[in-house]
Amino acid sequence: DxxxxxxxxxxxxxxxxxxxxxxxxxxxxxxxFWYRQTMMRGLELLIYFNNNVPIxxxxxxxxxxxxxMPNASFSTLKIQPSEPRDSAVYFCASSFxxxxxxxxxxxxxxxxxxxx
Amino acid sequence: xxxxxxxxTEISVVEKEDVTLDCVYETRDTTYYLFWYKQPPSGELxxxxxxxxxxxxxxxxxxxxxxxxxxxxxxxxTITASQVVDSAVYFCALVTxxxNxxxxxxxxxxxxxx
Numbered sequence: 001d002x003x004x005x006x007x008x009x010x011x012x013x014x015x016x017x018x019x020x021x022x023x024x025x026x027x028x029x030x031x032x033f034w035y036r037q038t039m040m041r042g043l044e045l046l047i048y049f050n051n052n053v054p055i056x057x058x059x060x061x062x063x064x065x066x067x068x069m070p071n072a073s074f075s076t077l078k079i080q081p082s083e084p085r086d087s088a089v090y091f092c093a094s095s096f097x098x099x100x101x102x103x104x105x106x107x108x109x110x111x112x113x114x115x116x
Numbered sequence: 117x118x119x120x121x122x123x124x125t126e127i128s129v130v131e132k133e134d135v136t137l138d139c140v141y142e143t144r145d146t147t148y149y150l151f152w153y154k155q156p157p158s159g160e161l162x163x164x165x166x167x168x169x170x171x172x173x174x175x176x177x178x179x180x181x182x183x184x185x186x187x188x189x190x191x192x193x194t195i196t197a198s199q200v201v202d203s204a205v206y207f208c209a210l211v212t213x214x215x216n217x218x219x220x221x222x223x224x225x226x227x228x229x230x
Contacts (some may be wrong), residue, residue, distance in 0.1 A: 043207065
């Protein structure tokens with residue numbers, strides 16, 4: 001079975017450019033999560049969706065970040081404009097369950113973003 | 117406040133040694149779940165185990181075992197007869213009904229030397 005699929009795996013861009021990260025969750029999963037991992041802050045939850053609806057976006061750093069889930073099989077995380085401090089590994093994860101988060105997440109391989 | 121503390125930043129052992137990774141958590145909720153995830157050098161995060169707050173039974177899975185003690189708010193992870201393939205960063209995590217967020221500890225880097 002295919003796991004969570006993220007693209008691109010690596011992205012190098014210049015400050016000010018728009019970055020779009022993509023995620024395809026595991027088929028049948030109804031919750032999707034975006035995490036960011038940095039050395040300084042560890043793993044941080046940015047936003048999560050349940051049944052395509054954003055449930056909690058309190059972890060989104062600022063207005064430059066936005067996430068969408070137009071259907072059950074696709075989500076995007078967009079950064080516009082990007083800044084060097086956005087450099088991190090961005091993970092998408094999915095799970096199956098009710099609205100509450102029971103934590104058994106299946107993670108993608110991550111998208112490593114470098115903003116110069 | 118919800119918090120997970122992994123005091124051990126790095127541990128280095130020689131193959132076949134046993135090693136225990138510590139995890140201490142904080143929450144006021146009575147219902148919560150605890151987890152361990154493994155992040156090998158390839159970077160992906162792999163789910164290892166979930167425990168709910170009402171089940172303090174220890175669990176063993178092959179060379180892995182977990183010791184959950186509510187009295188000390190700890191959920192420690194032991195690898196018996198470690199192998200080089202166990203080298204990874206291990207994260208302890210917590211989710212409660214109050215926050216509905218999976219909160220990770222800072223991770224412990226385990227290096228198993230041949």
